[in-house]
Amino acid sequence: MASSIHDLARHLNISIGTVSRALNGRADVNADTRQRVLEAARTLNYSPNQSGRSLRQGATHSIAFMLQPHPGDQQYGEPFFIPFLIGLQARLAESGLDLTVVMGAPGDYQQERLRRVVETRRADAVLLAWTRREDERIDYLTQAGFPFATLGRSRSGAKSYPSLDLDFEKAGADAVDRLVARGHRRIAAVRPSLDLNFGYLFLAGYRKALKRHGIEIDPELIASGFINEAGGYEVTPQVMRSKAPPTAIIFNNDAMALGGCKALAEMGIRPGHDMAVTVIVDTPLCRYFSPALTAFRPALEPMGQRLAEMLLASLPAFAGPEGPRIMREVWPLELVARDSD
Amino acid sequence: MASSIHDLARHLNISIGTVSRALNGRADVNADTRQRVLEAARTLNYSPNQSGRSLRQGATHSIAFMLQPHPGDQQYGEPFFIPFLIGLQARLAESGLDLTVVMGAPGDYQQERLRRVVETRRADAVLLAWTRREDERIDYLTQAGFPFATLGRSRSGAKSYPSLDLDFEKAGADAVDRLVARGHRRIAAVRPSLDLNFGYLFLAGYRKALKRHGIEIDPELIASGFINEAGGYEVTPQVMRSKAPPTAIIFNNDAMALGGCKALAEMGIRPGHDMAVTVIVDTPLCRYFSPALTAFRPALEPMGQRLAEMLLASLPAFAGPEGPRIMREVWPLELVARDSD
DNA sequence: CGTTTTTCCGTAAACGTTTACGAGAACACA
DNA sequence: TGTGTTCTCGTAAACGTTTACGGAAAAACG
Known part of the structure; x- marks a missing residue:
């Protein structure tokens, strides 16, 4: 069913090392062989096993967004985050990253869930929302040395992480x-x-x-x-x-x-x-x-894009030539005058 | 930083096999040893590497929900799905499964994204929403033999999958x-x-x-x-x-x-x-x-719980003693009389 | 033609788990 | 005491990748 890199190698009568190098666009592989590998990959419908890659590379290629529903009685939820998530995922996809939305139960402050994500290394970085003034999640992440960014500011964590907030x-x-x-x-x-x-x-x-x-x-x-x-x-x-x-x-x-x-x-x-x-x-x-x-x-979708951008820039694996930078931005809210005032 | 099963083994002077068995609650390990292992796991702050487990077990322990934002001009998004997701994740968490929300861009019908999830084996099963009358996603998944369930019915796929729909x-x-x-x-x-x-x-x-x-x-x-x-x-x-x-x-x-x-x-x-x-x-x-x-x-949150339940029952790894069953349910919508009629 | 460099590829280890297999020790039983 | 059973554990392979290393062949150079 699922073809592995070994299948490709066997099919082409070359070693798995060469196959991998060809697929990953490394220089030390003949243009011809690469062509044949790519073609075989297409016909055999190959795509790399994520777990295998992650294990070897120590990176999951996915970012976790900790979505916390409001506590409360609302029968429906936050429409707020959807456009934000759309922007987020659009930018992350450009860099080949997946967006994992980690839901918590409404009300709980998801410290536990965050731990789980971090400790089981389910994501390469996390995104926090609903930041509090003193935010234990931020303290935890900085202390654990886990990459993250926040939607919203906080007084915690020595500001050593990217954040985007509304003014x-x-x-x-x-x-x-x-x-x-x-x-x-x-x-x-x-x-x-x-x-x-x-x-x-x-x-x-x-x-x-x-x-x-x-x-x-x-x-x-x-x-x-x-x-x-x-x-x-x-x-x-x-x-x-x-x-x-x-x-x-x-x-x-x-x-x-x-x-x-x-x-x-x-x-x-x-x-x-x-x-x-x-x-x-x-x-x-x-x-x-x-x-x-x-x-x-707020301009939610652009904010999502931007925060993704900022997070990526802070990750060594994705930082441009200028190296990682910590950014903090505050975006304006636009008045929409209606009938209530 | 992150301690592995080897660290535990070295620390306790036993083999990694025993450590693993102890952690996984297998029978063939001395009660004493198990105690020591669990304790060491706690003090060394061990938690298993997901990629490692997934690779070995061929299971990711996560379910993907394909969230597709409406096409359209709305500046905000679907409040519809949030309570549903809350119910979903609550039930999945009970069985130790994570919920991955895969976002697509609004409008695209995410066939490509679905392929990616399936082919790179990022999830053990997927959940579809916004089912169409003839749904190529369903055809694709059944043909690929990938486990899934749907929120909504469809004429596709020979009804060999769990589904929950509103009446x-x-x-x-x-x-x-x-x-x-x-x-x-x-x-x-x-x-x-x-x-x-x-x-x-x-x-x-x-x-x-x-x-x-x-x-x-x-x-x-x-x-x-x-x-x-x-x-x-x-x-x-x-x-x-x-x-x-x-x-x-x-x-x-x-x-x-x-x-x-x-x-x-x-x-x-x-x-x-x-x-x-x-x-x-x-x-x-x-x-x-x-x-x-x-x-x-609609009763969104219970629906989420129920669909998770149904999906789990269809997965061999989670099916109860009675074995897997395919379920299809149709839930009522409740009239809320207001002022517009 | 001999030497050096370049190009290309195979080998094998490693990532962190789980698990089949087997073996030693302890125990039970006749 | 001999045999069979049970308990407990270690060994090692396997999952699918990536990548450091080295080597053979080809190319370049004198």
């Missing part, structure tokens, strides 16, 4: 600027309660912008909750009950915004009329919600 | 029943133009139900278009221009429904008021759209 700080500030320009002074912020780094960045931008506009920061207008619809639903009434309720709310997450809007609706408050609502990370849900939610949109 | 036929019929019960007689159906099998099933159910109600089938009310928002947007006006326009439309796909509603809006037609709109496969988009779309909902 949540600027988005937070931009959101405030826009709302202030439209006459709002009491602006609330709702973010996830987890240690997720983008929550901090967002809040920093929010604070900075308010300060710049000379608006005092009211702790009552800042809330954090579980990063899903239920969390938004639960926490939004909190800010509404403050002594001086907000006229605008910025949500750090689409699901939380949806839950928040539900809570607002139950209080008889209509987003876009009685309350300005802005979302930091745009998803299709924001677009189709009614009213359509003003949101900040 | 689109019944959902189509149920949708018609419901609309007829609410007084509609002119009911349109919009489905994807591709050869996707569920499109046929849906239409069959639609036809059957209409016939049952004694309603003549009007070809002008049946349209098919590209399976995305643009497709729905383009094709909906078609059915509206028919001599006797419909009072209800059933969309086979959420994206097409969204596009269709946009077209309707531009014609001044309001779903839920001037037009009943039903969607066969529910997604979060249906829930948050305004008006919220009545839709038929």
Whole structure:
């Protein structure tokens, strides 16, 4: 069934060494022989056994993306990562690498699963998402000397790895600027309660912008909750009950915004009329919600391509002539003005 | 860094054969020795090299899911598959199998990528989605003798593989029943133009139900278009221009429904008021759209678990004492009544 | 024609496992 | 004590590659 390099050798009456060299495009093989080998490979439908290659080379030729579904009650999942993965895989495929998506159960922080990938050497490098402020995964990987890159920043790991993040700080500030320009002074912020780094960045931008506009920061207008619809639903009434309720709310997450809007609706408050609502990370849900939610949109597919690029550049086997470099990039989020503010 | 079985053997002064047997829980090893081996494995932080195992055993201990993003313009992706994948991976993990998600570029039908997975033996089995009526992937896999299972049915491959599908036929019929019960007689159906099998099933159910109600089938009310928002947007006006326009439309796909509603809006037609709109496969988009779309909902996560189960049962290495069986299941879609009909 | 260089290829080891086989020791049994 | 059985372990081959090494043949050179 599956033909091996031995089959080719036997068929051509040459040694397996020569076959291998011919297939791998080494110089020390006659042009004629190479031709014959390639042809035989085609007719015998040969393709190299991955396990064999991996074992010999100590490389699996695949990159693992640790996909962690949100904890929460959502019946459907993250549409967020799909375009990112498309970009990722497109670039990796160019370099002959496979993309392995390692799924974890929702909620668990996949430290164990990561260990498994690393220790059983199932991938040549891993990609992390949902980076936390202090991220044990990053500590583990740096300590283990395993190559990786992250979607999102972190304070862990001495920044000795490539990372690509969105500029949540600027988005937070931009959101405030826009709302202030439209006459709002009491602006609330709702973010996830987890240690997720983008929550901090967002809040920093929010604070900075308010300060710049000379608006005092009211702790009552800042809330954090579980990063899903239920969390938004639960926490939004909190800010509404403050002594001086907000006229605008910025949500750090689409699901939380949806839950928040539900809570607002139950209080008889209509987003876009009685309350300005802005979302930091745009998803299709924001677009189709009614009213359509003003949101900040990431360029997911290009980000995937770019992060793959950066990861490759950090791998000795793929680094160009200039050698490995550590890169860190922060990409902008683009405002998509809709009807909710 | 990475300790091998040889390290353990040297450390304990025994042979690698014994170490391996101890680790793998074979009977012919002294309880004492086994204890010492396991302990040493722990302290030396040993875990087996996957490539080595795979090479020797001829099994990779991983299952590949061929994820194909929709062709189309959507900036975000399929939320559909994530919960399915969660269920899948949960069950596979129970049996010590990894889930490899193989991404393709949107649009290409991944025949090539599938070949690569099979020929380089990167997985022990593959899972297919978006099955077509005549599916060359299924033909290829059966002909190659490679184990697989499908999410969705097909006419290809002599049904010699496990498959799990949704009952689109019944959902189509149920949708018609419901609309007829609410007084509609002119009911349109919009489905994807591709050869996707569920499109046929849906239409069959639609036809059957209409016939049952004694309603003549009007070809002008049946349209098919590209399976995305643009497709729905383009094709909906078609059915509206028919001599006797419909009072209800059933969309086979959420994206097409969204596009269709946009077209309707531009014609001044309001779903839920001037037009009943039903969607066969529910997604979060249906829930948050305004008006919220009545839709038929799949139980994605359990489906993932179940299909994993079925696939495992068909693999000799995992089949229970009763031996391998080929299973085919069809799961119901549950009506979620909302505001659009 | 002798010497050196180049071209091409075969040999064999190695990667880290698993496992068939056999052998020694201990034990049971008559 | 002799024979058979059971327990436990070591040996070595095998999985499919890649690659360092060396050598024969061909080519180049004087």
